[in-house]
Amino acid sequence: MINKIAQHLEKRRNWVIPYVVFLAVFVVLPLILIAIFAFTDSSSNFTLDNFAKFISHPEAINTFIYSIGIAVITTLICLLLGYPAAYILSNPTFNKSHAMVLLFILPMWINILVRTLATVALFDFLKIPLGENALVFGMVYNFLPFMIYPIYNTLQKMDQNLIEATQDLGANPFQVFTKTVLPLSMPGVVSGIMMVFMPTISTFAIAELLTMNNIKLFGTTIQENINNGMWNYGAALSLIMLLLIAITSLFTGNDESSQNEGGGII
Amino acid sequence: MQKSDYIISVKGVSKNFGSKVVLDDINLYVKKGEFVTILGPSGCGKTTLLRLIAGFQTPSEGTIEIAGEEVTQTPPHKRLVNTVFQKYALFPHLNVYNNIAFGLKLKKLAKELIEKKVTQALKMVGMTDYEDRDVDTLSGGQQQRVAIARAIVNEPEVLLLDEPLAALDLKMRKDMQMELKEMHKTLGISFVYVTHDQEEALTLSDTIVVMSEGRIQQIGTPIDIYNEPINSFVADFIGESNLLNGTMIQDKKVSFAGTAFDCVDKGFGENTPVDIVIRPEDIYIFEPSDAAMLTGTVTSSIFKGVHYEMMIETANGYEFMVQDYHTFPVDHQVGLLIKPFDIHVMKKERVCNTFDAKMIDSTHVEFLGTTFECNETPNIEAGAEVQVEVSFKHVILQDNEEEGALTGVVKFILYKGDHYHLTILTDWDEDIFVDTTDVWDDGDRIGITIDPGSIRVIP
Numbered sequence: 001m002i003n004k005i006a007q008h009l010e011k012r013r014n015w016v017i018p019y020v021v022f023l024a025v026f027v028v029l030p031l032i033l034i035a036i037f038a039f040t041d042s043s044s045n046f047t048l049d050n051f052a053k054f055i056s057h058p059e060a061i062n063t064f065i066y067s068i069g070i071a072v073i074t075t076l077i078c079l080l081l082g083y084p085a086a087y088i089l090s091n092p093t094f095n096k097s098h099a100m101v102l103l104f105i106l107p108m109w110i111n112i113l114v115r116t117l118a119t120v121a122l123f124d125f126l127k128i129p130l131g132e133n134a135l136v137f138g139m140v141y142n143f144l145p146f147m148i149y150p151i152y153n154t155l156q157k158m159d160q161n162l163i164e165a166t167q168d169l170g171a172n173p174f175q176v177f178t179k180t181v182l183p184l185s186m187p188g189v190v191s192g193i194m195m196v197f198m199p200t201i202s203t204f205a206i207a208e209l210l211t212m213n214n215i216k217l218f219g220t221t222i223q224e225n226i227n228n229g230m231w232n233y234g235a236a237l238s239l240i241m242l243l244l245i246a247i248t249s250l251f252t253g254n255d256e257s258s259q260n261e262g263g264g265i266i
Numbered sequence: 267m268q269k270s271d272y273i274i275s276v277k278g279v280s281k282n283f284g285s286k287v288v289l290d291d292i293n294l295y296v297k298k299g300e301f302v303t304i305l306g307p308s309g310c311g312k313t314t315l316l317r318l319i320a321g322f323q324t325p326s327e328g329t330i331e332i333a334g335e336e337v338t339q340t341p342p343h344k345r346l347v348n349t350v351f352q353k354y355a356l357f358p359h360l361n362v363y364n365n366i367a368f369g370l371k372l373k374k375l376a377k378e379l380i381e382k383k384v385t386q387a388l389k390m391v392g393m394t395d396y397e398d399r400d401v402d403t404l405s406g407g408q409q410q411r412v413a414i415a416r417a418i419v420n421e422p423e424v425l426l427l428d429e430p431l432a433a434l435d436l437k438m439r440k441d442m443q444m445e446l447k448e449m450h451k452t453l454g455i456s457f458v459y460v461t462h463d464q465e466e467a468l469t470l471s472d473t474i475v476v477m478s479e480g481r482i483q484q485i486g487t488p489i490d491i492y493n494e495p496i497n498s499f500v501a502d503f504i505g506e507s508n509l510l511n512g513t514m515i516q517d518k519k520v521s522f523a524g525t526a527f528d529c530v531d532k533g534f535g536e537n538t539p540v541d542i543v544i545r546p547e548d549i550y551i552f553e554p555s556d557a558a559m560l561t562g563t564v565t566s567s568i569f570k571g572v573h574y575e576m577m578i579e580t581a582n583g584y585e586f587m588v589q590d591y592h593t594f595p596v597d598h599q600v601g602l603l604i605k606p607f608d609i610h611v612m613k614k615e616r617v618c619n620t621f622d623a624k625m626i627d628s629t630h631v632e633f634l635g636t637t638f639e640c641n642e643t644p645n646i647e648a649g650a651e652v653q654v655e656v657s658f659k660h661v662i663l664q665d666n667e668e669e670g671a672l673t674g675v676v677k678f679i680l681y682k683g684d685h686y687h688l689t690i691l692t693d694w695d696e697d698i699f700v701d702t703t704d705v706w707d708d709g710d711r712i713g714i715t716i717d718p719g720s721i722r723v724i725p
Contacts, residue, residue: 164342171343
């Protein structure tokens with residue numbers, strides 16, 4: 001028996017089996033189930049009603065568009081705040097220690113719900129009303145490290161020779177940034193956008209807590225439907241969101257495949 | 267010579283990184299249209315010197331002028347030089363055309379003009395029709411060509427090249443050398459070329475600047491540098507050579523390897539210790555006869571393509587490297603002859619170690635941060651500042667660091683025919699020079715002891 005296992009283990013190819021099993025059970029199977037549920041009604045007959053319901057339901061579509069809007073705003077703010085932060089962190093004249101980088105990454109170590117609850121408490125304490133602004137603040141606060149880190153990574157690994165070559169060819173410091181540093185850090189920017197955009201579009205916990213359930217995001221809609229036993233409609237909504245994320249990753253992924261030196265997390 | 271004849275003047279430039287001196291009082295003048303090569307082993311400061319000229323670093327002391335204007339503190343983008351980087355440094359996000367057009371676009375030239383210039387530059391480096399290629403898809407040699415085109419398209423006054431061919435294979439390197447030389451002729455601008463490859467330097471340059479440890483050792487034409495090396499470092503670094511200790515008996519008469527020879531050098535004084543350089547191709551080798559000035563035994567013979575390289579050991583224990591088209595079998599007796607013109611005599615940089623020291627008491631003296639025992643010196647009081655001299659051969663090296671009064675690391679080795687002349691960098695950060703017949707390697711850690719009787723104290 002043991003001999004047989006040993007024999008199997010000798011083939012390097014067989015080592016992959018546990019991972020394949022894991023992926024099949026926890027990734028592929030649920031996806032198939034979502035697809036099946038989305039295209040069937042409660043009595044398991046094929047139907048497109050779930051999608052028709054979404055399209056004919058202005059409230060759902062509004063939530064959908066609103067979620068995208070919030071995600072885009074969050075991503076933009078993260079980018080505007082995160083890029084300069086990453087630039088300063090990666091520049092040896094401003095920052096010589098790794099401790100600073102760690103400080104920026106540190107919030108990721110704390111559970112997202114704990115952080116959000118703390119934000120709620122802080123807003124209460126400062127008597128700032130919860131609502132849309134609080135929501136965006138909470139999103140940015142939670143996802144900013146995911147923007148900083150990939151950009152920091154690409155900036156840090158950037159070949160100093162390229163920057164010197166740019167100077168050598170007559171570029172002033174501003175042109176060095178726009179002509180070389182920025183284009184070469186795009187893989188990191190793309191990674192950062194994906195890392196922020198994808199979770200913000202599907203999150204519901206932050207929205208619930210920071211708006212006292214006043215603002216609904218698409219993630220909330222899905223969660224409510226599934227909680228209320230409307231599996232098929234919930235699955236259809238999930239599939240629509242998945243499609244959106246897939247489109248964004250295709251859209252941004254092209255750039256990255258040609259830039260394998262990019263230091264993104266994805 | 268008029269000031270304006272120099273396109274680059276480096277005057278008294280020093281550069282320190284912290285307490286480490288990388289460049290020490292460098293003076294270098296480059297004429298318009300000159301091909302200057304800065305040659306030296308790695309870590310000698312040659313790349314730092316180039317970076318100072320390009321403006322990526324600023325000197326700690328001294329001034330740099332380009333085209334008659336002082337640019338010591340000018341940032342790189344305002345200097346009239348362009349650089350070809352060692353690792354090409356092509357922009358990976360741009361294609362060949364846009365890489366080359368980069369500098370021109372920054373200058374906001376008209377589109378048609380840029381196109382014309384890029385096409386010309388590509389033609390110059392033999393890369394016509396490569397405009398649209400991604401730089402990642404090019405071979406090393408092609409990337410190098412694009413890097414050169416990117417620099418020359420800006421029509422700089424001076425092209426700086428930092429070991430541009432180091433990453434290419436031998437055949438490619440030879441081809442590129444010829445092309446660079448051709449390009450230099452066509453463009454008529456000055457090239458400052460950094461390399462550690464002495465053959466490359468000899469092939470390409472109008473002027474060679476030999477550097478070692480942050481100092482310029484010698485500046486001269488390739489022929490000067492090869493035939494008349496100024497010191498044993500240059501002689502050893504450029505080409506193969508036999509280096510020996512000798513004594514100048516009188517003008518045009520020198521003795522080495524236990525034999526007196528006629529030579530053409532004079533003005534060293536009588537009975538002066540000197541260094542002798544003889545190039546291996548300058549020694550005549552033949553069957554023993556009356557014409558032989560030295561006789562010896564062949565210890566090895568290696569075929570090198572064009573010639574044979576033979577090691578000859580003379581009866582009194584000196585080794586000579588000889589290159590000849592004919593070979594003699596190992597253990598064969600041969601005669602050697604050296605013509606007076608081929609014996610190059612160099613002044614010795616030093617004949618013994620000299621250190622600043624302090625008397626501790628009448629039998630102890632402190633130098634190199636260590637207290638050494640010495641012969642009794644009753645006339646010098648304790649605490650007096652003195653000098654000590656220690657001859658090279660009385661410095662004893664120990665395998666075991668702990669046995670030495672002082673520790674250090676072997677930094678440079680010269681073979682002097684019958685012994686090695688070692689430069690040891692002590693942990694006190696000062697060099698000590700040692701003659702030994704033992705074989706040591708570069709970078710060996712060693713302990714140093716000095717026999718009390720061989721320390722000469724000079725008040």
